Amino acid sequence: MIDVIAFDADDTLWENETLYSRIQDQFQELLSPYMEPEQVRRKLYETEMSHLPLLGYGIKAFVLSMITTAIEISGGEISGREIQKILDFGFVMLAHNVRLLDQVEHVLEILAQELPLMLITKGDLLDQEGKLARSGIAHYFQSVEIVSDKTPESYAAILKRSGVPPERFLMVGNSMRSDILPVLELGGKAVYIPHALTWEHEHAPLEPERPGLFQLDHISQLPELVGIIKNGLS
Ligand SMILES: [Mg+2]
Numbered sequence: 001m002i003d004v005i006a007f008d009a010d011d012t013l014w015e016n017e018t019l020y021s022r023i024q025d026q027f028q029e030l031l032s033p034y035m036e037p038e039q040v041r042r043k044l045y046e047t048e049m050s051h052l053p054l055l056g057y058g059i060k061a062f063v064l065s066m067i068t069t070a071i072e073i074s075g076g077e078i079s080g081r082e083i084q085k086i087l088d089f090g091f092v093m094l095a096h097n098v099r100l101l102d103q104v105e106h107v108l109e110i111l112a113q114e115l116p117l118m119l120i121t122k123g124d125l126l127d128q129e130g131k132l133a134r135s136g137i138a139h140y141f142q143s144v145e146i147v148s149d150k151t152p153e154s155y156a157a158i159l160k161r162s163g164v165p166p167e168r169f170l171m172v173g174n175s176m177r178s179d180i181l182p183v184l185e186l187g188g189k190a191v192y193i194p195h196a197l198t199w200e201h202e203h204a205p206l207e208p209e210r211p212g213l214f215q216l217d218h219i220s221q222l223p224e225l226v227g228i229i230k231n232g233l234s
Pocket of ligand 1: 008173
């Protein structure tokens with residue numbers, strides 16, 4: 001049995017990584033006079049990883065990482081005009097339309113009639129709140145949790161607050177690292193729905209035989225799986 005179904009948002013309910021990837025291409029192009037695009041990409045990723053403990057996830061952290069990388073790669077020669085372009089990348093991202101993934105609204109509509117739905121997303125508070133408001137699907141969720149990172153501890157705190165025992169909690173998401181492994185570690189259930197484009201930081205080895213882990217190709221298959229789990233057949 002399950003008491004609540006929780007969803008990740010970015011690349012589970014709406015497109016996110018495609019936007020980062022597109023902006024990253026433009027950033028590589030901007031820095032092409034200084035360094036090969038592939039090396040720029042590597043350098044940016046290293047900077048993002050080193051910033052993570054202090055800046056966390058989200059667009060503002062991404063912009064600061066791009067600026068830091070640009071200064072380093074250019075040996076301090078990057079111009080104010082080019083820094084402005086990087087800032088503009090960030091503003092474009094912050095105002096970007098939220099594009100729901102195929103069938104998402106239909107699936108939420110079905111499942112919201114059966115169980116309470118929760119949204120658990122990580123990143124910048126204001127940005128994630130804005131995306132949820134623009135998405136048009138906020139009304140399907142009984143609760144929304146925006147956390148700075150998705151760890152077993154942060155999930156445990158959410159479950160405790162909501163009074164949901166881990167074994168009756170089902171999490172749905174595209175990131176093995178953030179949505180699946182921490183929930184399984186707590187004894188919960190998790191549905192992994194990979195997205196074609198996922199940030200390399202979110203990758204983790206797939207563990208197909210792990211109890212409580214389910215994998216789907218598409219979110220449209222979720223209501224059927226939830227039916228099976230609810231009836232205790234899995
Ligand atoms: Mg995600």
